[in-house]
Amino acid sequence: MANMSLKKNEMPVQAADVRNKNFQEVALGYTRETALDEASRCLNCKKPMCIEGCPVGINIPGFIEKIRQEDFEGAYDVISISSSLPAVCGRVCPQEKQCESRCVRGVKGDPVGIGRLERFVADLHNANKSTENLTPKQPTGKRVAIVGSGPSGLTCAGDLAKKGYQVTVFEALHTAGGVLVYGIPEFRLPKDIVKGEIEGLKNLGVKFETNVVIGKSITVDELFENGFEAVFIGSGAGLPRFMNIPGENLKGVYSANEFLTRINLMKAYREVNDTPVMRAKKVAVIGGGNVAMDACRCAKRLGAEEVYIVYRRSLDELPARKEEVEHAMEEGIIFKLLNNPVEILGDDTKSVCGMKCIEMELGEPDASGRRSPVEKAGSEFVLDVDCVIMAIGTSPNPLIKSTTEGLEINRKGGIVVNEDGLTSRNNVYAGGDAVTGAATVILAMGAGKTAAAAIDKELSK
Amino acid sequence: MYKIVLKKKLNPTVTLMDIHAPLVAAKAQPGQFIILRVDEEGERIPLTVADYDREKGNVTIIFQIVGATTRKLDEKNEGDSIQDFVGPLGRATHTEGIKKVAVVGGGVGCAIALPVAKKFHEQGTHVTSIVGFRTKDLLILEDEFRAASDNYIVMTDDGSYGEQGLVTNALEKLIEAGEQFDEVITIGPLIMMKFVCAVTKKYNIKTVVSMNPIMIDGTGMCGGCRLTVGGETKFACVDGPEFDGHLVDFDEAMSRGGMYKEFERHAYEETCNLFAQKA
Numbered sequence: 001m002a003n004m005s006l007k008k009n010e011m012p013v014q015a016a017d018v019r020n021k022n023f024q025e026v027a028l029g030y031t032r033e034t035a036l037d038e039a040s041r042c043l044n045c046k047k048p049m050c051i052e053g054c055p056v057g058i059n060i061p062g063f064i065e066k067i068r069q070e071d072f073e074g075a076y077d078v079i080s081i082s083s084s085l086p087a088v089c090g091r092v093c094p095q096e097k098q099c100e101s102r103c104v105r106g107v108k109g110d111p112v113g114i115g116r117l118e119r120f121v122a123d124l125h126n127a128n129k130s131t132e133n134l135t136p137k138q139p140t141g142k143r144v145a146i147v148g149s150g151p152s153g154l155t156c157a158g159d160l161a162k163k164g165y166q167v168t169v170f171e172a173l174h175t176a177g178g179v180l181v182y183g184i185p186e187f188r189l190p191k192d193i194v195k196g197e198i199e200g201l202k203n204l205g206v207k208f209e210t211n212v213v214i215g216k217s218i219t220v221d222e223l224f225e226n227g228f229e230a231v232f233i234g235s236g237a238g239l240p241r242f243m244n245i246p247g248e249n250l251k252g253v254y255s256a257n258e259f260l261t262r263i264n265l266m267k268a269y270r271e272v273n274d275t276p277v278m279r280a281k282k283v284a285v286i287g288g289g290n291v292a293m294d295a296c297r298c299a300k301r302l303g304a305e306e307v308y309i310v311y312r313r314s315l316d317e318l319p320a321r322k323e324e325v326e327h328a329m330e331e332g333i334i335f336k337l338l339n340n341p342v343e344i345l346g347d348d349t350k351s352v353c354g355m356k357c358i359e360m361e362l363g364e365p366d367a368s369g370r371r372s373p374v375e376k377a378g379s380e381f382v383l384d385v386d387c388v389i390m391a392i393g394t395s396p397n398p399l400i401k402s403t404t405e406g407l408e409i410n411r412k413g414g415i416v417v418n419e420d421g422l423t424s425r426n427n428v429y430a431g432g433d434a435v436t437g438a439a440t441v442i443l444a445m446g447a448g449k450t451a452a453a454a455i456d457k458e459l460s461k
Numbered sequence: 462m463y464k465i466v467l468k469k470k471l472n473p474t475v476t477l478m479d480i481h482a483p484l485v486a487a488k489a490q491p492g493q494f495i496i497l498r499v500d501e502e503g504e505r506i507p508l509t510v511a512d513y514d515r516e517k518g519n520v521t522i523i524f525q526i527v528g529a530t531t532r533k534l535d536e537k538n539e540g541d542s543i544q545d546f547v548g549p550l551g552r553a554t555h556t557e558g559i560k561k562v563a564v565v566g567g568g569v570g571c572a573i574a575l576p577v578a579k580k581f582h583e584q585g586t587h588v589t590s591i592v593g594f595r596t597k598d599l600l601i602l603e604d605e606f607r608a609a610s611d612n613y614i615v616m617t618d619d620g621s622y623g624e625q626g627l628v629t630n631a632l633e634k635l636i637e638a639g640e641q642f643d644e645v646i647t648i649g650p651l652i653m654m655k656f657v658c659a660v661t662k663k664y665n666i667k668t669v670v671s672m673n674p675i676m677i678d679g680t681g682m683c684g685g686c687r688l689t690v691g692g693e694t695k696f697a698c699v700d701g702p703e704f705d706g707h708l709v710d711f712d713e714a715m716s717r718g719g720m721y722k723e724f725e726r727h728a729y730e731e732t733c734n735l736f737a738q739k740a
Contacts (some may be wrong), residue, residue, distance in 0.1 A: 172678065174505075174545040210545075211545050213550065217488060239699070240684040248694070251720045252720075257684060258684055266504060273504075274504040276721040350716040
């Protein structure tokens with residue numbers, strides 16, 4: 001008999017006024033008992049809508065059923081068929097917009113806590129796994145190069161390795177993981193988890209080459225000359241966007257990419273690390289996505305007294321994952337919604353000393369269907385801040401396209417691909433933010449998966 | 462890990478190292494840079510490529526000890542390794558079609574100016590090199606520069622070697638005397654490049670500067686290296702590091718370069734104390 005409670009089991013978290021001063025993980029995960037209780041809320045629908053909501057199509061009722069049978073390893077196996085990074089997705093997917101948004105239990109009450117259950121299963125597996133020595137299927141003897149070790153690259157690598165391909169992942173930075181390492185903070189996605197997932201891929205035979213910039217150190221054409229038979233480009237979103245307002249190059253203005261990289265990849269918050277990061281008193285983060293939430297919560301943890309989110313639309317339009325918005329609010333982040341910066345003000349040392357904003361109101365819906373914000377005349381005011389972080393998206397990186405002849409690029413700079421992830425070049429595939437511009441981890445994984453299937457089909461011909 | 466195969470002190474604060482990094486050596490061009498990390502806790506710093514040996518797979522870097530990281534790097538010896546070394550990054554110096562060039566280097570910037578002068582020299586461009594140092598003891602790469610130049614001029618602040626004065630004095634004198642440069646390339650402290658540009662602007666001579674701002678990834682991802690060039694924001698790592706000097710906002714670049722000054726001073730002192738204790 002299903003558990004008919006309308007409420008999703010809460011996940012224990014570190015207290016808000018404790019966690020906003022440390023970088024340890026915020027959410028602590030379900031216990032076995034809560035997981036069993038939550039799993040029993042699933043109705044195991046005949047036509048499970050949740051699966052359609054998952055970009056990689058995990059058999060959700062299937063793995064939840066295994067949890068109910070207390071076969072947790074079995075549950076992990078079900079997830080693994082579709083996802084290479086369950087411990088990551090359980091933490092960073094916007095479930096409320098995907099699987100959970102389709103859950104029938106959500107019609108009246110909370111949907112089943114699918115993300116929390118996924119995380120529980122993956123964490124339990126990672127805690128208990130012996131040093132797996134997964135022997136891939138019959139080796140195909142064929143080599144595939146993956147450019148970038150973020151979510152799309154790792155997924156593509158994992159799927160191909162499982163099929164017996166010899167896979168090498170090239171990473172420009174000194175640590176593998178891409179945005180999972182430089183972008184998403186420790187308190188939301190502990191780096192040991194990413195490391196664990198990468199170790200898992202290494203056990204499958206995937207090779208990782210860090211400090212190699214494809215497009216610079218080696219070109220895509222040279223990869224083919226070196227014997228790779230297919231290339232997957234998952235180089236991620238590149239250049240951070242700015243607003244083109246006065247004052248953006250003052251000292252104390254960061255792109256979110258820079259601020260987060262200093263903290264997450266370079267560990268600037270630790271005394272022993274050499275990388276500096278500004279410890280500001282009052283910080284404004286511009287934007288309303290997950291990156292903006294990560295940046296504001298990092299700023300708070302670095303000791304800022306006041307941290308603002310400045311977003312031009314209202315609460316309903318915030319693109320960030322709901323849990324991150326709630327956590328940010330609990331941690332004392334001040335949301336200045338329906339406000340937009342017009343100028344960053346500097347003092348005589350060219351350091352930030354304030355930010356002039358204007359109030360906005362929502363007008364008619366625009367092409368995206370969202371009501372577009374309009375400035376309220378005469379409503380300018382100055383926010384007292386000494387640091388501004390721009391988290392308003394990125395444009396695709398130019399390095400690969402500028403050195404790869406015949407690679408078609410769209411108007412926004414993204415790589416053009418067909419439904420299989422194939423680019424305008426034979427045997428060159430692409431996916432993730434390099435194609436779509438800034439999007440989510442799970443969409444990138446979906447793209448990596450699609451491309452892996454297409455590469456396998458092509459190379460098996 | 463990347464092995465240090467050669468270490469040479471060029472002057473009391475400037476060190477040359479050859480690093481074994483075959484992938485970088487295979488591709489490096491004058492004007493490009495690398496990013497390195499000395500150890501696991503180290504920061505990522507950009508250094509312009511000073512030379513390369515494609516056959517041996519070595520890349521030469523020349524650096525001045527200015528902060529904690531360069532101090533830590535200088536403590537390493539031949540046979541030691543450094544944690545990370547990635548590149549080549551940025552665009553190579555554009556040399557095609559230039560018949561007569563002035564290469565103006567200041568201090569450790571001369572280390573980066575040398576490969577540029579060499580490339581011009583090898584393709585048959587007439588090269589005038591003007592190098593500036595505070596004093597004779599700090600002079601570096603004299604023989605190498607002479608070999609790569611048709612005309613080599615040394616300027617020292619105190620007149621202890623070459624002529625007394627600034628590189629801008631020598632450059633202006635040559636221009637006034639009727640030298641017709643197709644292009645001036647200047648590499649050195651921001652303030653020097655700014656004044657070189659002020660001189661060449663007066664005579665309307667195209668001038669290229671090599672910028673070396675704060676950087677993390679070096680591939681266009683962080684945006685920390687942004688500069689205003691001709692009123693537009695440019696990223697030194699992917700759009701540069703060389704730019705039209707007459708369009709660069711030097712004052713802004715100087716201000717941005719000082720963002721972590723206090724932190725750097727503190728870190729440098731701590732590192733020095735650490736090495737002093739060990740010694």
